[in-house]
Amino acid sequence: MAKRLLEIRSLDVHYGDAHVLFDVDLHVDEGAIVSLVGANGAGKSTLLKAVSGLVAPTDGEIRFRDRSIVGMAAQEIVGIGISHVPEGRGLFAQMTVLENLELGAYPSRQRPRMRESLARVFELFPRLDERRGQKAGSLSGGEQQMLAIGRAMMANPSLLILDEPSLGLSPIIVRTMFELVRTLNEQGMTILLVEQNIHQALQVAHHAYVLQTGHIVMQGSGPALLEDPTVRKAYIGSLA
Amino acid sequence: MLEILSPRLVGELLVNGLLFGAMYGVAAIGLSLIFGTMRIIFLAQGAMIVLAGYCAYWAFALLGVDPYVTMIALLPVSLVVGAAIYQLLFRRAAAIEDKNTSLLIAVGLMFMLESLMSVAWTPDPRSITTTYTATSFDVGGMPVSITRSIAFVVALVATALVTLFLKRTLIGKAVRAVSENMTSSMLVGISPHRVNMVAFAVGIALAGVAGCTLASTYAIDPYFGFLFSLKALIALALGGLGNVGGALAGGLLLGVIESGSSFFIPGWGDAIGYLVFLLVLMFRPEGLFVRSVKKA
Numbered sequence: 001m002a003k004r005l006l007e008i009r010s011l012d013v014h015y016g017d018a019h020v021l022f023d024v025d026l027h028v029d030e031g032a033i034v035s036l037v038g039a040n041g042a043g044k045s046t047l048l049k050a051v052s053g054l055v056a057p058t059d060g061e062i063r064f065r066d067r068s069i070v071g072m073a074a075q076e077i078v079g080i081g082i083s084h085v086p087e088g089r090g091l092f093a094q095m096t097v098l099e100n101l102e103l104g105a106y107p108s109r110q111r112p113r114m115r116e117s118l119a120r121v122f123e124l125f126p127r128l129d130e131r132r133g134q135k136a137g138s139l140s141g142g143e144q145q146m147l148a149i150g151r152a153m154m155a156n157p158s159l160l161i162l163d164e165p166s167l168g169l170s171p172i173i174v175r176t177m178f179e180l181v182r183t184l185n186e187q188g189m190t191i192l193l194v195e196q197n198i199h200q201a202l203q204v205a206h207h208a209y210v211l212q213t214g215h216i217v218m219q220g221s222g223p224a225l226l227e228d229p230t231v232r233k234a235y236i237g238s239l240a
Numbered sequence: 241m242l243e244i245l246s247p248r249l250v251g252e253l254l255v256n257g258l259l260f261g262a263m264y265g266v267a268a269i270g271l272s273l274i275f276g277t278m279r280i281i282f283l284a285q286g287a288m289i290v291l292a293g294y295c296a297y298w299a300f301a302l303l304g305v306d307p308y309v310t311m312i313a314l315l316p317v318s319l320v321v322g323a324a325i326y327q328l329l330f331r332r333a334a335a336i337e338d339k340n341t342s343l344l345i346a347v348g349l350m351f352m353l354e355s356l357m358s359v360a361w362t363p364d365p366r367s368i369t370t371t372y373t374a375t376s377f378d379v380g381g382m383p384v385s386i387t388r389s390i391a392f393v394v395a396l397v398a399t400a401l402v403t404l405f406l407k408r409t410l411i412g413k414a415v416r417a418v419s420e421n422m423t424s425s426m427l428v429g430i431s432p433h434r435v436n437m438v439a440f441a442v443g444i445a446l447a448g449v450a451g452c453t454l455a456s457t458y459a460i461d462p463y464f465g466f467l468f469s470l471k472a473l474i475a476l477a478l479g480g481l482g483n484v485g486g487a488l489a490g491g492l493l494l495g496v497i498e499s500g501s502s503f504f505i506p507g508w509g510d511a512i513g514y515l516v517f518l519l520v521l522m523f524r525p526e527g528l529f530v531r532s533v534k535k536a
Binding site: 052053054073074075078079083084086090091092093094095099102103104106107110111151155 | 410413414416417420421423424425426427428429430431432
């Protein structure tokens with residue numbers, strides 16, 4: 001059996017008075033692509049934010065490599081190997097492509113490796129190399145998403161969290177994005193993916209969870225969920 | 241009225257304005273850095289400038305130390321003082337979403353410094369008269385004050401150094417990153433406290449530089465600081481928040497506006513400065529020199 005990289009148990013999250021996540025259990029095995037799907041407002045982004053330390057859970061446990069990470073600050077969590085690419089990419093728009101990437105290697109253990117990491121990211125995304133001196137805000141949507149992922153890769157994570165990487169991209173670029181997710185995974189990267197593009201997200205996933213108003217209502221292998229009539233009816237609709 | 245508008249007069253007003261405006265610019269860069277990371281207007285900046293001015297004054301009056309020597313000596317001290325101010329006064333408040341607490345701490349610090357300086361050194365204006373204070377040199381038949389020129393050069397050097405720091409060092413880039421996007425900064429591993437502290441250290445170091453040059457050019461009193469904070473704020477509004485070059489340019493522009501308006505309508509220099517401030521905030525809140533770049 002594959003090693004468990006991330007384990008979430010009985011997680012509850014509140015925003016003020018609003019109860020957003022209820023008793024959520026989820027795990028990610030090393031080397032897997034795990035997709036988390038569900039409607040808007042189901043709590044998908046909140047779950048990711050709880051993992052990366054941006055949101056403090058009210059109850060429950062989050063363990064990474066068998067070590068509790070609840071209560072750690074976001075800037076410490078990236079240092080132990082979890083990189084979170086937020087929804088909307090969160091680039092430093094006024095800074096250059098190169099500066100964005102350099103900041104990706106900010107954690108102290110990554111700084112000495114900056115040169116190698118940069119070479120690796122440029123090999124993966126030659127387009128970023130061509131545009132290294134350009135401001136991030138001037139890139140196209142697809143390039144911005146590449147930069148956001150490239151910046152996360154600069155921290156040499158063992159878990160890459162992607163929140164809606166295909167949001168706002170044209171269908172062709174969306175396909176490229178999912179190919180990229182597969183490629184990264186084939187190179188050994190473990191990926192936790194949140195997507196509104198449910199069909200693609202389930203196709204690419206080894207394991208998937210369906211989140212509905214803060215509850216995990218279903219889980220299984222990607223292909224199995226894709227065939228499930230309830231999932232098809234509720235989320236894929238006419239797309240299927 | 242028009243016949244007195246000789247090129248020479250215009251030149252003098254312009255040079256005077258630019259030379260004095262450079263100090264507004266330095267103060268504005270400090271405000272800009274602290275605003276960038278902390279999202280507050282550090283209103284005590286002017287009081288810190290006056291405090292540095294008093295250091296220069298006493299070092300000169302008691303020990304005969306040149307104010308520019310004091311300026312160099314104050315650099316490391318003010319970096320530490322800036323970091324300490326953040327750690328002692330602002331660290332806890334910075335974690336709160338509501339920025340009013342931090343702003344009130346800055347106001348409290350300003351009043352406290354003003355009162356302390358007034359008690360310790362009396363409210364009398366003080367000025368430094370070095371051997372070269374009254375000296376001026378000639379540019380195209382126009383006398384240009386040497387102290388003001390030094391102040392100008394110091395301002396340019398300070399701006400260049402801060403720009404280099406922000407563009408070339410990783411921690412400087414982190415300061416810019418936090419100014420742009422706090423959440424993303426944390427996600428790449430930047431500690432907001434660390435960056436806030438650095439911004440304060442550099443901001444107060446700039447106050448030290450501005451204070452020493454100010455004291456070598458003008459008379460200071462304990463209550464001059466608030467006015468100076470306001471001027472820096474106007475310069476910042478003119479130049480656009482979060483933009484070092486813009487802050488300097490805003491300071492220079494404000495200097496010129498003031499020197500021009502106080503010549504033509506004596507006594508109205510400040511009022512016109514504030515009017516420009518309001519007009520800019522109403523019609524160009526992003527500043528005069530900012531080209532808008534689309535957000536990622």
